[in-house]
Amino acid sequence: MKKRFKKIYIEITNCCNRSCSFCPPTRRPPGFMSVTHFRHILREIRPWTDYIYLHVKGEPLLHPQLNQILAAAAGEKIYVNLTTNGTLLARQQETLLRYPIRQINISLHSFESGGTDAFNDYIHSAVSFARTFSPKHGITAFRLWNFPPEAKPALSCIGHSSGSNADSPENRRSGAGSASQLNNRCSSAGSAGQLNDHCNGAGSASQLNNRCSSAGSAGQLNDYCNGAGSADSNFSGSNERILNMLSSAFGFQGRLAPELYTQNDARLAEKIFLSFDREFQWPSLDAPDLGAQGSCFGLKSHLAILWDGTVVPCCLDGDGILALGNIFTQSFEEILHSPKSCRIAEGFQKHTAVEALCRRCGYRTRFRVPETLR
Numbered sequence: 001m002k003k004r005f006k007k008i009y010i011e012i013t014n015c016c017n018r019s020c021s022f023c024p025p026t027r028r029p030p031g032f033m034s035v036t037h038f039r040h041i042l043r044e045i046r047p048w049t050d051y052i053y054l055h056v057k058g059e060p061l062l063h064p065q066l067n068q069i070l071a072a073a074a075g076e077k078i079y080v081n082l083t084t085n086g087t088l089l090a091r092q093q094e095t096l097l098r099y100p101i102r103q104i105n106i107s108l109h110s111f112e113s114g115g116t117d118a119f120n121d122y123i124h125s126a127v128s129f130a131r132t133f134s135p136k137h138g139i140t141a142f143r144l145w146n147f148p149p150e151a152k153p154a155l156s157c158i159g160h161s162s163g164s165n166a167d168s169p170e171n172r173r174s175g176a177g178s179a180s181q182l183n184n185r186c187s188s189a190g191s192a193g194q195l196n197d198h199c200n201g202a203g204s205a206s207q208l209n210n211r212c213s214s215a216g217s218a219g220q221l222n223d224y225c226n227g228a229g230s231a232d233s234n235f236s237g238s239n240e241r242i243l244n245m246l247s248s249a250f251g252f253q254g255r256l257a258p259e260l261y262t263q264n265d266a267r268l269a270e271k272i273f274l275s276f277d278r279e280f281q282w283p284s285l286d287a288p289d290l291g292a293q294g295s296c297f298g299l300k301s302h303l304a305i306l307w308d309g310t311v312v313p314c315c316l317d318g319d320g321i322l323a324l325g326n327i328f329t330q331s332f333e334e335i336l337h338s339p340k341s342c343r344i345a346e347g348f349q350k351h352t353a354v355e356a357l358c359r360r361c362g363y364r365t366r367f368r369v370p371e372t373l374r
């Protein structure tokens with residue numbers, strides 16, 4: 001039987017070892033979802049979906065119990081999709097190959113500093129992983145989602161799945177990271193004694209390697225964030241360079257350019273794709289009000305659960321502003337039937353954004369408003 005949600009996003013951590021310029025640091029406390037909580041979520045949502053996506057904010061490959069997370073998902077026979085910035089693929093390769101994963105999205109636009117050698121190593125490592133993972137284990141989808149708005153029309157709207165199912169906005173990351181932005185990322189202690197000191201350093205760009213360097217459970221965390229290279233250099237990997245490297249690595253015949261792939265992704269090899277999209281803006285209460293007219297698929301085809309159990313209508317609410325409830329203290333069904341959830345869902349059915357954040361969400365404007373409502 002078809003389940004209500006095409007997918008549910010689960011943020012297993014909101015800590016990250018990168019600092020992409022367009023990705024505002026979350027205002028929530030940093031933390032990691034426990035395996036016990038993850039299992040609880042799976043049991044709650046299993047009747048509602050067959051697909052989970054391990055990402056909202058943060059870098060999922062940082063999770064120190066990633067193997068147990070993936071094992072739990074395999075136990076529930078749920079399809080796992082994972083989006084990563086790609087810097088820790090080599091380190092987590094054994095785990096990623098051991099458990100079933102339907103698709104891994106690698107956001108190449110999130111590596112913007114680190115010097116030429118580090119950049120080359122990063123791309124080579126991502127390519128090497130893709131070749132090992134696909135086609136045998138699952139799909140690899142490289143993402144280059146940092147083109148200016150005029151570069152191509154919206155390709156990857158929710159529900160408009162392309163060949164590689166690059167259909168979600170959850171990781172629209174792009175742009176060059178800046179040293180000054182490192183300070184705010186994962187800078188405070190986690191709650192409830194959970195991995196309190198995770199990601200607690202990084203006062204400057206040059207300290208990137210020290211992020212997440214202390215405490216953590218079972219002494220497992222120390223090395224996790226060391227793979228991203230130094231951020232001292234001003235080097236910015238150009239898209240052209242990435243495209244040349246991918247083209248050459250996969251012997252791609254033809255030209256890789258966003259304007260040529262407006263309806264589908266470029267197929268680089270069997271089950272290996274490249275998706276282009278324009279730079280994404282996270283919705284913000286500080287953004288201009290775009291009006292109430294419009295809709296999106298939040299609460300219809302998907303929703304998201306943050307690491308602390310907060311349920312939100314979409315994967316773009318990285319600050320939990322639209323919190324509908326908490327799955328650690330309420331049943332999933334109760335949250336779905338709450339007055340707030342119903343109000344938002346019914347509003348979208350009538351092409352009306354009822355929440356202040358939704359009125360300021362540029363992503364919503366990608367969906368066509370029926371002529372009768374214009």
Ligand code: SF4
Pocket residue numbers: 016017018019020023057058059085110171172173174
């Ligand atoms: S966009 Fe992704 S890789 Fe970049 S800082 Fe945000 S969570 Fe990290």
Ligand code: SF4
Pocket residue numbers: 283295296297298313314315316317353357358359361363364
């Ligand atoms: S309109 Fe609201 S629910 Fe939809 S993506 Fe934007 S913030 Fe999320």
